[in-house]
Amino acid sequence: xxxxxxxxxxxxxxxxxxxxxxxxxxxxxxxxxxxxxxxxxxxxxxxxxxxxxxxxxxxxxxxxxxxxxxxxxxxxxxxxxxxxxxxxxxxxxxxxxxxxxxxxxxxxxxxxxxxxxxxxxxxxxxxxxxxxxxxxxxxxxxxxxxxxxxxxxxxxxxxxxxxxxxxxxxxxxxxxxxxxxxxxxxxxxxxxxxxxxxxxxxxxxxxxxxxxxxxxxxxxxxxxxxxxxxxxxxxxxxxxxxxxxxxxxxxxxxxxxxxxxxxxxxxxxxxxxxxxxxxxxxxxxxxxxxxxxxxxxxxxxxxxxxxxxxxxxxxxxxxxxxxxxxxxxxxxxxxxxxxxxxxxxxxxxxxxxxxxxxxxxxxxxxxxxxxxxxxxxxxxxxxxxxxxxxxxxxxxxxxxxxxxxxxxxxxxxxxxxxxxxxxxxxxxxxxxxxxxxxxxxxxxxxxxxxxxxxxxxxxxxxxxxxxxxxxxxxxxxxxxxxxxxxxxxxxxxxxxxxxxxxxxxxxxxxxxxxxx
Numbered sequence: 001x002x003x004x005x006x007x008x009x010x011x012x013x014x015x016x017x018x019x020x021x022x023x024x025x026x027x028x029x030x031x032x033x034x035x036x037x038x039x040x041x042x043x044x045x046x047x048x049x050x051x052x053x054x055x056x057x058x059x060x061x062x063x064x065x066x067x068x069x070x071x072x073x074x075x076x077x078x079x080x081x082x083x084x085x086x087x088x089x090x091x092x093x094x095x096x097x098x099x100x101x102x103x104x105x106x107x108x109x110x111x112x113x114x115x116x117x118x119x120x121x122x123x124x125x126x127x128x129x130x131x132x133x134x135x136x137x138x139x140x141x142x143x144x145x146x147x148x149x150x151x152x153x154x155x156x157x158x159x160x161x162x163x164x165x166x167x168x169x170x171x172x173x174x175x176x177x178x179x180x181x182x183x184x185x186x187x188x189x190x191x192x193x194x195x196x197x198x199x200x201x202x203x204x205x206x207x208x209x210x211x212x213x214x215x216x217x218x219x220x221x222x223x224x225x226x227x228x229x230x231x232x233x234x235x236x237x238x239x240x241x242x243x244x245x246x247x248x249x250x251x252x253x254x255x256x257x258x259x260x261x262x263x264x265x266x267x268x269x270x271x272x273x274x275x276x277x278x279x280x281x282x283x284x285x286x287x288x289x290x291x292x293x294x295x296x297x298x299x300x301x302x303x304x305x306x307x308x309x310x311x312x313x314x315x316x317x318x319x320x321x322x323x324x325x326x327x328x329x330x331x332x333x334x335x336x337x338x339x340x341x342x343x344x345x346x347x348x349x350x351x352x353x354x355x356x357x358x359x360x361x362x363x364x365x366x367x368x369x370x371x372x373x374x375x376x377x378x379x380x381x382x383x384x385x386x387x388x389x390x391x392x393x394x395x396x397x398x399x400x401x402x403x404x405x406x407x408x409x410x411x412x413x414x415x416x417x418x419x420x421x422x423x424x425x426x427x428x429x430x431x432x433x434x435x436x437x438x439x440x441x442x443x444x445x446x447x448x449x450x451x452x453x454x455x456x457x458x459x460x461x462x463x464x465x466x467x468x469x470x471x472x473x474x475x476x477x478x479x480x481x482x483x484x485x486x487x488x489x490x491x492x493x494x495x496x497x498x499x500x501x502x503x504x505x506x507x508x509x510x511x512x513x514x515x516x
Contacts, residue, residue, distance in 0.1 A: 007366030010055055015097075019056040020371060023063020024378050028386040030064070031071020040076045054349040054365055057408035061345050062371040067379050069113035069274070069317045074387060075187045075309075077106045081215045081406060087276070087317075088207070088448060089282045093302075093309030096392060102306050108242040109384040113256060117315035118376035121267065121322035125369050127314045138483060139269055141467060142474055146484035146491075148453045173450020174457075176201060178468035181324065184454065184462045196422040200455065205414035205423035206430050210444060212410035213431025218438070219403050252311045255285050258313040262318025268327060270290040274320045274459060275452045278313040279445075285312035287497065322372040329351050329365055450484075471482060472479065 010016065049057035073088030077094035090110060095105040139147075150169070178188045182198035192199045259281035266277035285308040293299045293306070300306055330340060346353060357365045414427035434444055468474035476485045 004366060004370065006363050007368075007370035009164040010363045010367040011059070016059045016367075017374075019052065019350050020059040020063045020199075020375060020381070021378055023060040024067045024375060024382050025063075025386065027064040028379070028383060029069025031068040032074040032386065037205075040469030044492065048321075049345055049504070050348045051079035054351065054364060057345065057349060058342075058364065058368050059371050061342065062368060063375050063378075065342075066118055066318065066321050066372065066375040067382070069321055070111060070118075070314070070379060070383060071386070073114070074107065076363050077103060077110060077310075079215070079406070080218075080408075081212050087195045087313070089313040089445065090310055091497050092426070092445075093248050093304070093306050096300070096303065096305040098240075100300075104239040105248075105307075105312055106242065107387055108244050109248075109252070109307055111380070111387070112244065112312040113252075113259075113314035114318040114383075115376050115380045116256045117171075117260045117263055118318035118321060118379070119373065120257075120262055121319040122369075122373035123371060123377060124264045125322040125326060132408035141463040141482045143487070144474055145275075145464045146458065146481075146487040148457035148460055149489045150487045150494075151280060151453050152449065152457070153494040161409045165440075166349055166446050166479070169437070169442050169444065170446035170450045173447035173448075173452075174454045175445075176239025177454020178458070183459045194422075195289045196411070196420065201421075201422050202414075202418060202426055203424040203451070205243070207448075208410045209412045209427035210412075210434040210448065212406060213427050213434050214438070216403055216410070217431060219406075224292040239387070242387075248307060252307060255288065255308045255311045256315045258284055258288075258321040259315035263316035265321045267320035274317050276449070279317045279449050281312040281316035282309065282445075283494075285309060287440075288514075291364075322369075325368065325372070329357060329368065349353055349458035404434075 011020070024265065049060055051191050052060065062436075072082050072093065073090045076082040076087040076091040077098050080091055080095040083090050094106045094110060097103070175199065180197050181188055181191075196202075262281045262284065263274075263277045266280065285306075286302050289302055289306050289308045292310075294302060302309065325342070343353060349416045351357065351361060351364065411424050411427060437444055439449070464474060465472070474481060474484075476488055478485050
């Protein structure tokens with residue numbers, strides 16, 4: 001408790017709180033701009049933070065980190081273009097709800113979920129940081145391999161209707177993830193002499209294309225149809241009331257708690273990443289929705305405006321933010337790419353994350369941890385201000401002009417990731433591919449999951465099998481790797497669940513036929 005009070009005493013200085021608030025507003029605005037991601041915003045502000053005292057600089061970075069993940073939901077819901085990668089899945093149900101005249105409700109669910117996930121994550125960081133760091137130390141190659149299997153198994157919750165098309169989509173993502181030099185043998189694969197593909201297809205331009213550029217193609221298609229049919233342009237969804245009913249809040253509490261728990265668990269694991277957390281949480285929410293709500297009067301189908309489809313990924317992504325700092329602050333190991341940039345920000349001020357940080361700079365270490373809690377408390381009201389400001393300025397632009405602005409921002413975001421024109425072509429090609437997949441009714445979510453997990457899965461399995469001398473039973477060894485066994489068992493249950501559900505459905509149908 002003394003350490004937490006020490007952190008609060010450092011944070012409550014007016015200058016530190018001001019920089020934290022500035023970071024929150026900057027993160028929300030940056031997150032709401034399509035094509036600009038949190039990594040870019042963080043990297044841009046690191047040099048700026050050099051001129052600030054260390055407490056103010058790190059408070060600014062915490063504000064940007066937390067708020068950018070939440071701000072990405074604003075364009076995802078309003079114009080179906082995620083502002084950040086963490087809002088990928090929010091796009092699906094969020095924009096569908098907005099088109100049903102419930103944009104305000106969708107935005108309110110997203111922001112409330114982000115705040116709840118962030119607060120719970122900050123509390124976990126403050127209370128359980130030492131214990132969680134010890135858990136993270138137990139994750140070796142075998143456990144990370146099992147984690148990727150568990151993550152890939154969440155594809156079951158992402159596909160509805162044609163399961164084969166969902167599996168094909170996941171296979172496409174895994175195949176694309178093999179492009180570039182092999183991490184194990186150093187052999188070039190599918191590069192065709194293009195050295196821009198040494199490390200694989202650039203991920204940020206790929207995401208910009210799959211969602212941003214593809215959305216532009218859809219807008220152009222709709223615009224051409226409207227001109228051909230002489231239909232007036234459909235205006236952007238009105239925000240409307242942002243009030244959440246008590247009934248809806250009560251309904252979403254289990255989703256918030258489950259998604260936050262998943263985000264906390266994934267965030268504390270080095271290298272697991274935010275996308276894995278939101279996919280697992282999204283798949284879990286999909287199964288719960290289909291079990292309890294789908295088919296009831298007045299309830300939409302999954303992917304067509306389900307509140308849980310917004311709450312789960314938004315709670316999970318902000319739960320990752322604070323928990324990803326556990327291995328970084330305790331062990332000096334970044335939990336994801338954005339938290340890795342914290343090392344650069346701290347290094348500029350002569351700080352090195354790890355056990356010595358708490359011994360030599362306890363006030364700064366605990367201030368950072370407390371700042372995550374304060375950031376989410378500030379982000380609640382700030383988000384509603386930014387939502388109304390952004391929607392009144394940026395999203396009020398006519399759609400003809402909006403198409404040009406979105407494509408410009410998307411291509412600019414793709415180019416700025418590496419200042420490379422090749423990234424622009426990647427974004428355009430990915431946009432065309434995503435649009436064709438939509439036309440063919442092939443879901444995009446499993447492909448993204450395959451892309452995210454592919455290289456991580458390959459490295460983890462190769463290293464695991466190398467250590468075990470090719471023994472595949474190492475992944476289900478209850479003595480030396482009980483965590484791996486538990487995750488493999490959960491993954492198997494995830495694959496069996498739809499089979500059992502299908503058998504039960506056929507059994508019920510057969511009974512109804514006999515009864516008739």
